[in-house]
Amino acid sequence: VAKGAGKGRWRRYQSDLHTAVLERLELRAALDQAVKDHQFVLQYQPIVDLETGVPLGFEALVRWNHPTRGMIAPGHFIEVAEESGLIVPMGRMVLQQALSTAGRWQRSTAQGALRYMSVNVSARQFRTPGFVEEVRQMLHTSGVEPGTLLLEITESLLLRNDDQVRADLDALRAMGIRLAIDDFGTGYSSLSYLQHMPIDVLKIDKSFIDDMLSSTQQRAVVTAIVQLAQTFNLSVVAEGVEEAGQREALQEIGCPYGQGYLFARPLSEPDAFALIPKTAPFAAMA
Ligand code: C2E
Ligand code: MG
Ligand code: MG
Numbered sequence: 001v002a003k004g005a006g007k008g009r010w011r012r013y014q015s016d017l018h019t020a021v022l023e024r025l026e027l028r029a030a031l032d033q034a035v036k037d038h039q040f041v042l043q044y045q046p047i048v049d050l051e052t053g054v055p056l057g058f059e060a061l062v063r064w065n066h067p068t069r070g071m072i073a074p075g076h077f078i079e080v081a082e083e084s085g086l087i088v089p090m091g092r093m094v095l096q097q098a099l100s101t102a103g104r105w106q107r108s109t110a111q112g113a114l115r116y117m118s119v120n121v122s123a124r125q126f127r128t129p130g131f132v133e134e135v136r137q138m139l140h141t142s143g144v145e146p147g148t149l150l151l152e153i154t155e156s157l158l159l160r161n162d163d164q165v166r167a168d169l170d171a172l173r174a175m176g177i178r179l180a181i182d183d184f185g186t187g188y189s190s191l192s193y194l195q196h197m198p199i200d201v202l203k204i205d206k207s208f209i210d211d212m213l214s215s216t217q218q219r220a221v222v223t224a225i226v227q228l229a230q231t232f233n234l235s236v237v238a239e240g241v242e243e244a245g246q247r248e249a250l251q252e253i254g255c256p257y258g259q260g261y262l263f264a265r266p267l268s269e270p271d272a273f274a275l276i277p278k279t280a281p282f283a284a285m286a
């Protein structure tokens with residue numbers, strides 16, 4: 001507090017802090033209840049072939065369906081869930097629900113119509129002992145092919161240089177599960193890890209896509225990431241594509257896949273299902 005700001009302002013500041021702490025505690029308690037009562041629901045956002053606009057797969061995105069406050073976006077609770085450890089049981093429910101949906105969708109569409117289901121995994125959830133076994137069990141129960149599951153992890157998990165993390169990534173990969181780096185470019189990418197980490201897909205963070213039409217520098221960053229992906233034989237998805245101009249620019253650069261409001265917002269299960277091509281198989285995400 002600046003000198004001479006007066007006691008009134010300080011007290012107000014203290015009371016704001018107090019309120020913030022209280023709100024966090026209340027949020028934590030409410031989240032605890034949400035886990036007990038299974039208040040989480042998933043929405044599904046298509047990831048499309050930029051050439052054709054056809055969805056190849058979906059990203060499952062969690063929402064908290066609060067009994068009185070309605071749908072709450074993850075930005076409001078993921079951090080507290082992570083800090084409190086509630087992200088672990090929540091993440092387990094998310095995976096279970098996403099796999100059960102993928103299984104149902106695959107059984108009611110032609111072989112190859114739903115290429116993958118992409119699920120976010122927090123670092124804390126990933127590092128929980130038994131995670132790999134749980135995933136194996138859930139795949140088995142849902143009847144979903146391991147190759148259908150794409151796990152989105154963050155750069156920070158890879159940069160820990162943790163032997164157990166590495167062993168678990170290898171184990172998941174050996175099961176046939178694929179791994180994506182989410183929000184690529186926002187972390188402290190030590191690009192060298194791409195050479196030796198078992199990664200399949202880069203998801204270019206929305207912040208780069210946002211400015212790629214107005215900033216030649218941001219466009220150059222996107223171009224560099226796409227080239228990097230090609231060099232390391234990875235697939236690449238642009239996140240947060242909102243405008244036709246961005247789609248065109250991405251295609252010029254050679255980015256094959258995209259996700260964003262231009263194609264669809266995150267959708268309810270039936271609305272997402274309606275977008276799956278019901279007949280011919282499409283090219284796999286290379
Ligand atoms: P994310 O994994 O990078 O997911 C993409 C986010 O961008 C989603 O926000 C999606 O709705 C939003 N988005 C997609 N296209 C556009 C677009 O064209 N414009 C704009 N403005 N936004 C777009 P959402 O669903 O609010 O999720 C936010 C973040 O919360 C996710 O970012 C992810 O980090 C986290 N999250 C979501 N679901 C889960 C989950 O089940 N587990 C964990 N651990 N984290 C999750
Ligand atoms: Mg994601
Ligand atoms: Mg992302």
Ligand code: MG
Pocket residue numbers: 183205206239
């Ligand atoms: Mg993001």
